[in-house]
Amino acid sequence: MTRTRLIRLVLAAAVLAVAAWLLRGYTTDDTWIHLRFASNLIERGEFAFNPGHDTYGASSPLWIFVLAGLLQLGLAPAAAAWTAGALSGLLVLLLADAVISRMTFRPAWRGLVLLAIVADAWFLRWTFSGMETPLATAALLVLLWPLVSARDVGWGVTREPMWQRYLAWGAAAGLAGLVRPEFLLMAPAALPWLLWFEYHRANAIGGRSARWRARPQGPLLAAAVGWLAVAGPWLVFARLTFGHLTPGTATAKSGGLSLDPQVVLPGLLQAVRQLGATQAALWLTLAALIGYVLVRNYRFERAGSADGWWPGDDEDEDDDAPEPPAPGAGPWSVWGPVALVGIAVTWTGILAGGYAVKQVWIISRYLSPLVPVQVLALAVTAEWLVLGLNRGGSARRVRRGVLYGGIAAHLALNAWLLGAWVVPHARAFPEGLRTCYLGMGGWLRENTPPGTVVAALDIGAVGWASERRVLDLMGLVSPEIRDLGRTLGFAEMIESGAWLGAPGPDRPRWLVDRAAEGARFDGRVIGGVRFELVETCVIRGVGLREPQPWTVALYRLISTEN
Numbered sequence: 001m002t003r004t005r006l007i008r009l010v011l012a013a014a015v016l017a018v019a020a021w022l023l024r025g026y027t028t029d030d031t032w033i034h035l036r037f038a039s040n041l042i043e044r045g046e047f048a049f050n051p052g053h054d055t056y057g058a059s060s061p062l063w064i065f066v067l068a069g070l071l072q073l074g075l076a077p078a079a080a081a082w083t084a085g086a087l088s089g090l091l092v093l094l095l096a097d098a099v100i101s102r103m104t105f106r107p108a109w110r111g112l113v114l115l116a117i118v119a120d121a122w123f124l125r126w127t128f129s130g131m132e133t134p135l136a137t138a139a140l141l142v143l144l145w146p147l148v149s150a151r152d153v154g155w156g157v158t159r160e161p162m163w164q165r166y167l168a169w170g171a172a173a174g175l176a177g178l179v180r181p182e183f184l185l186m187a188p189a190a191l192p193w194l195l196w197f198e199y200h201r202a203n204a205i206g207g208r209s210a211r212w213r214a215r216p217q218g219p220l221l222a223a224a225v226g227w228l229a230v231a232g233p234w235l236v237f238a239r240l241t242f243g244h245l246t247p248g249t250a251t252a253k254s255g256g257l258s259l260d261p262q263v264v265l266p267g268l269l270q271a272v273r274q275l276g277a278t279q280a281a282l283w284l285t286l287a288a289l290i291g292y293v294l295v296r297n298y299r300f301e302r303a304g305s306a307d308g309w310w311p312g313d314d315e316d317e318d319d320d321a322p323e324p325p326a327p328g329a330g331p332w333s334v335w336g337p338v339a340l341v342g343i344a345v346t347w348t349g350i351l352a353g354g355y356a357v358k359q360v361w362i363i364s365r366y367l368s369p370l371v372p373v374q375v376l377a378l379a380v381t382a383e384w385l386v387l388g389l390n391r392g393g394s395a396r397r398v399r400r401g402v403l404y405g406g407i408a409a410h411l412a413l414n415a416w417l418l419g420a421w422v423v424p425h426a427r428a429f430p431e432g433l434r435t436c437y438l439g440m441g442g443w444l445r446e447n448t449p450p451g452t453v454v455a456a457l458d459i460g461a462v463g464w465a466s467e468r469r470v471l472d473l474m475g476l477v478s479p480e481i482r483d484l485g486r487t488l489g490f491a492e493m494i495e496s497g498a499w500l501g502a503p504g505p506d507r508p509r510w511l512v513d514r515a516a517e518g519a520r521f522d523g524r525v526i527g528g529v530r531f532e533l534v535e536t537c538v539i540r541g542v543g544l545r546e547p548q549p550w551t552v553a554l555y556r557l558i559s560t561e562n
Contacts, residue, residue, distance in 0.1 A: 033477075049476075050463075054242065167222040271351075437460070456470055
């Protein structure tokens with residue numbers, strides 16, 4: 001390992017360590033959903049939130065298996081979730097550095113690109129939240145590996161047949177689909193770019209024989225076999241056990257399919273805002289570089305310059321040229337950057353567009369796994385703009401200055417976002433989670449008989465602490481509620497009390513509600529059921545966009561028909 005590589009790894013690890021300290025104790029309610037699934041998997045051998053009722057109500061089966069393994073090792077629940085996130089974040093760091101090391105960036109550039117990835121405020125927030133987001137981020141980075149594979153020894157010439165590499169790639173794509181259900185579609189969407197890259201680099205150097213070896217049929221079939229070998233058994237299990245291939249979260253959080261531009265456009269703009277909150281400085285830097293190049297080219301054309309550059313541009317020694325890859329480290333040509341940018345654009349379009357079309361309320365956690373891929377795509381584009389257009393001189397110094405200034409602004413922006421918004425939320429919300437949901441759940445465990453059904457708007461911590469059957473008013477683990485909510489609208493269904501008549505063998509005897517307007521059901525009688533308020537508490541900010549205090553209320557549901 002070179003000294004410069006060691007330095008950048010230490011700096012990136014230091015960023016992770018600082019964030020781990022600042023975000024210590026941060027969990028979300030969804031973290032407890034995963035933990036409850038993991039606990040039931042260990043204790044009962046069931047993929048279930050409510051014991052005895054298998055349900056596909058969690059978005060990440062692989063994350064549940066990871067948490068179950070850590071719980072089996074004796075870690076406390078919150079510690080298991082934190083450890084899984086921290087290890088996944090470290091894996092992202094190492095994978096990103098491995099990819100960057102095989103690209104043509106100079107050593108100093110490599111360090112800046114790695115820092116730009118690791119310092120992203122959304123990446124840091126979700127890495128230490130106990131959610132599967134950092135593992136999903138690592139999964140996408142693994143899928144970029146064919147672009148920089150160290151097994152290459154020349155253009156289109158490898159030490160093993162291409163089908164072996166893509167068999168492994170397909171298996172990795174299958175695992176990615178078990179981390180996030182969206183990746184079942186996103187991962188295969190990268191394959192055309194990868195096979196296009198393999199074919200064109202072989203054609204550029206190796207001639208007809210190399211081009212023949214890079215034909216897509218074999219790698220494509222190998223990737224499909226690898227994908228089916230890993231994802232296939234789970235999909236069969238999901239179909240036989242749950243009756244559907246995708247998790248209930250995909251349906252519960254969706255407002256239904258729509259191609260209406262008035263519906264889709266706001267969703268796309270929301271995705272842009274989420275990504276731009278941490279990447280705006282990089283976008284503006286790239287726009288400035290493009291604008292600078294276009295203006296200079298226009299001025300040269302007006303001046304009649306033969307080579308398209310100002311006289312004197314080549315006077316300085318080119319001391320910042322791209323560094324060629326080491327022998328055996330994998331060729332990196334124009335085709336590699338183009339394929340990388342193509343994959344980044346394709347994945348972003350599929351993810352953001354899919355959420356917009358399905359009317360999903362987009363939060364940063366859904367888009368955060370794209371961050372390293374997007375930063376790498378921005379980096380290779382900036383490299384071409386700064387270093388690839390001429391051999392040196394004053395123009396390059398200006399472009400390089402713009403780039404370094406943009407990266408500095410990116411790091412400053414994310415540091416501010418982390419300190420001013422993420423950290424205060426990460427400290428305030430878990431406190432409310434412990435006081436309200438875990439506290440009320442513990443009270444229910446001590447004061448209600450086993451088998452009691454508790455209706456809840458947020459089910460994770462309540463279900464974990466109460467050890468009672470939960471009727472999920474968001475429909476993630478209660479299909480009957482999901483169907484009713486899709487028919488009436490979830491907000492209307494909850495407010496009207498229509499969920500009291502949802503089909504099912506059990507009726508809820510308690511309700512844990514959350515509302516902005518206070519204890520909204522206090523004293524109400526709906527469908528022969530009176531809501532008796534037992535306790536209230538306040539939880540502050542269920543998200544960065546919802547910083548207002550919310551009232552959490554515990555009600556006893558009493559029948560008035562007797």
